[in-house]
Amino acid sequence: MPSARRRTRTIQVVTGVAMTGALLLTGCGGSGESGSAATTTKRPARPATTTAQQTGERKPAAATVAVDDMKFSPAEVTVEVGDTVTWKFDDKVPHSVQGIGDKAMGINSPILDKGEWSYTFTNPGTYRYLCSLHPEMRGSVTVE
Ligand SMILES: [Cu+2]
Secondary structure, eight states: OHHHHHHHHHHHHHHHHHHHHHHHTTTOSOOOOOOOOOOOOOOOOOOOOOOOOOOOSSOOOOOOEEEEEEESSSEEEEEEETTTTEEEEEEEEEEEEEEESSSGGTTTTOEOOOOOOOEEEEOOOEEEEESSSTTTEEEEEOOO
């Protein structure tokens, strides 16, 4: 078998080279194979984890209270935490939405005769309010 013979010769050659190399160890720096630089394949940067949350979209009002005919209607509404209540003003005289007590301090609309005003409730509880011009006009928002 010729291949077996060749292999034997190759082994001999290799051994010889190895020996020679050992002898010339000090002298043969630099002449080796080039291009063996490990090319680390650069992995593409992991894409930013996309969150499915839609924080940009504004939630529609969970409840709408009409401010008309000298009253809030419905006078009592119930929403969930994070919900927005919108008051729609449409009366012959102006009104406002004014929270009653420290808890409802943030509820404070301008005085309006037309248009609407919204408030987003972020804590559970019952929030009572009135119209600053007509304190007999009262309503409440319960946040669950
Ligand atoms: Cu009023």
